[in-house]
Amino acid sequence: MLEDHFFKDENSKRQILRQLNILNIKMDQLSQDISNINLIQSRQYEDPVQQESILDQFQLHLRTEEDLNLFEDFLQNKENISEVVKELSVIGGTNFKVMVKRLMQRVLHDELAILYSWIGFKQKKTFYH
Structure with missing residues (x-):
């Protein structure tokens, strides 16, 4: 055959x-x-x-730690968190790993992203607290 x-x-x-x-x-x-x-x-x-996108207010991709700190301050308000989650939820992905990668690429510029790791490997700053 x-x-x-x-x-x-x-x-x-x-x-x-x-x-x-x-x-x-x-x-x-x-x-x-x-x-x-x-x-x-x-x-x-x-x-x-x-309405103007909440994410556009921060001109994402965040490039500096100052930008990141301003964004974190903005997220202290629960209404702001809800709006950001709603906008980011449409990014999606085929699985959790892909989704997180796509979200990080949307939010962080490479210049800022290379300074961080999830738990601080290679003496980088941590996202996880």
Whole structure:
């Protein structure tokens, strides 16, 4: 059979399965992105008066520690936290790791991000308190 001949090589099987897995992940991400776009559009129809994005007020990507401190001060207000969470929630991701990476890329500029790690590896500042 053609199938037996084609799949004799285990390496070929692994490569095909790997490619299928990558395609599935990309399809999941596209599906999430489409859902986010639909959510954004539905919110626009609910509230036709466009308000300035809370995130635009801080000109995200935060570039300096001063910017980060101002943003943290802003987040001391629970209403502000709710608005930021609502806006960031549309970023999404296929899993927690991807979502956090996309959020960090949206909020922090590389110049600031390289100064931090989650728990302070490589003598960097910590995000986790």
